[in-house]
Amino acid sequence: MTASCAVGEMSYTALTSRMSDRIVAGRIPVEGTLELTYRCNLACVQCYCNLPAGDEEARRKELTTPEVYRILDGIAEAGCLWLLLTGGEILLRKDFLEIYAYAKRKGFLLTLFTNGAGITARIADALASEPPFAIEITLYGASEGTYRRVTGRSGQYARVLAGIERILERRLPLALKSTIVEQNEPDLPAMREFAHARGLSFRYSAELHPRTDDPGGVVGDRLTPEAALELDRADPERWEELRKLFTVEDRSRLSNRSPSLFICYAGVSGFHINPYGRLQFCPSIEALGHDLRKVPFAEAWRRFAAFRRLQAPPVRACNECDLNVACGSCAGEAHLDSGDMTRGTEFHHRLTSLRADAFGLRLTENEKGALKIDAGT
Secondary structure, three states: OOOOOOOOOOOHHHHHHHHHHHHHHHOOOOEEEEEOOOEEOOOOOOOOOOEEOOOHHHHHHOOOHHHHHHHHHHHHHHOOOEEEEEOOOHHHOOOHHHHHHHHHHOOOEEEEEEOOOOOOHHHHHHHHHOOOOEEEEEEOOOOHHHHHHHHOOOOHHHHHHHHHHHHHHOOOOEEEEEEOOOOOHHHHHHHHHHHHHOOOOEEEEOOOOOOOOOOOOOOOOOOOHHHHHHHHHOOHHHHHHHHHHHOOOOHHHHOOOOOEOOOOOEOOOEEEEOOOOEEEEEOOEEEEEEEOOOOOHHHHHHHOHHHHOOEOOOOOHHHHOOOOOOOOOOHHHHHHHHOOOOOOOHHHHHHHHHHHHHOOOOOOHHHHHHHHOOOOO
């Protein structure tokens, strides 16, 4: 007679919470992003990685299939569990399904970012046979006209709708999102309704930054902080989330007083790999990284500990601000915004100040200094 053993159940949230402390203490690279290509079938006005789909020079520079496999082997051995495959447009890779199948066999919980236009019946069937952890499709409008203005391409809206329906028909885990710019801001209510009518979650962001290959460049289509706040007000669910954040009794929950230049989990539990095999400490700062074509992942990850020890200079008021967790300004965003990772970003500081004021939050002297002085205003 064999003895049976009851296995207790635990929610996904409880599991990840229990894992968190051990992951941080051990610097386990448990979550990562792998960009498969910078090429895209669209040419969106706001995008930071949209090389032409037929760019042969870019394609030749991309990791080969065997190189991707080797990198997947390395990150799996190092402890990666959650892996995001993104681009550019991932479905432009002719070997995408081969890469996807290999990653599934390695045991990753895979999330896919796509614009949805390339989801054919064949692609949808393949995903249904081995479902991913999540699929996220970005909407750029709620009409053909808006899509054309944002993406610079005709006929894509109908292809995206068809792709979404194929995913829904196969009951795959899908969420919709949008990047809001001047050209599609009027379509935001319709995009939200489109998602909710199909039982899908929907989120958006108006917080754009310059292209990763042009730090300090102009973001001409970005909404003003004032306009972004009005979008917040018009969304009851989002407004309630912000209210909870900015009215928390324990103000310490809004801040991270780490002396490190980086107050996120970069180099602690998260990593980013670009299409050419560069392991980046931060996706916004290409200079801080190692070439995985030359250095094994485990060794490159070990070297990242030195980046975590980079200290914020005394002039960086963000590290002393009681609202730095609630603010999107960070070293990576600052690098893209001005080319100087030690500064803050004026857009995020202004938006955070407006949100705090909207909820009657009295700013401390540290907060006033960070939200004004550090942005150079």
